[in-house]
Amino acid sequence: MPQATVHLLRHGEVYNPDGVLYGRLPEFHLSELGQEMARVLAEHFSARAAQGANIVHLAASPLTRAQETAQPIAEALSLGITSEDRIIEAANYFEGLHVNKGEILRPKHWPMLRNPFRPSWGEPYKDQAARVIAAVQDARLRAIELGGDGAEAILVSHQLPIWATRLSAEGRPLWHDPRQRECTLTSVTSLVFDDAGNLLRVEYSEPAAALLPGASSTPGA
Numbered sequence: 335m336p337q338a339t340v341h342l343l344r345h346g347e348v349y350n351p352d353g354v355l356y357g358r359l360p361e362f363h364l365s366e367l368g369q370e371m372a373r374v375l376a377e378h379f380s381a382r383a384a385q386g387a388n389i390v391h392l393a394a395s396p397l398t399r400a401q402e403t404a405q406p407i408a409e410a411l412s413l414g415i416t417s418e419d420r421i422i423e424a425a426n427y428f429e430g431l432h433v434n435k436g437e438i439l440r441p442k443h444w445p446m447l448r449n450p451f452r453p454s455w456g457e458p459y460k461d462q463a464a465r466v467i468a469a470v471q472d473a474r475l476r477a478i479e480l481g482g483d484g485a486e487a488i489l490v491s492h493q494l495p496i497w498a499t500r501l502s503a504e505g506r507p508l509w510h511d512p513r514q515r516e517c518t519l520t521s522v523t524s525l526v527f528d529d530a531g532n533l534l535r536v537e538y539s540e541p542a543a544a545l546l547p548g549a550s551s552t553p554g555a
Contacts (some may be wrong), residue, residue: 338485344490350365355431356430375522376407376409379410388413388484389487400421405505448512470489492528500536503536
């Protein structure tokens, strides 16, 4: 039996009528669809718990959308929500702007585009992966402390930090095409560890897949 599993959960759809890249901006709440997605996730994890999954720890990014996604899960599993700064959204120069080709290619932004491999417009991918992996390891240990062998933890985070972490965990290059990320709204990226704390495998699922058609696809959300 693996020593612990840490689930990296992306938040639900956000109410964003202006279509900006909201990044770390405050007070971006879940939309009605996002709230429904969060309820579906709560049902998903509640069903897993009923089948014997020992889910003992829940943490979320301090941003509103992550906290609101975590709330139904907390209620369903009778868990408190720990606020975890290390799984917050990536910092991004374009935060608050409409991220489209016309905006990005304006001359005033060109210095920010000099190195897409880092990337030069925001927090380096390697830094994102490092901080999330550190939070994952602490969550793994906390789950073991609370639940023993086979315990599970849930961390509610954001697409880019989760994807950078998965790429790092799988030994793949961190630079990527954002359109190719396998990390939809309310998807679950599960890191399964062995008894020595080594990563055994990465699993991916979309419990709220039926709600994805028509959902917002704001880049970097």
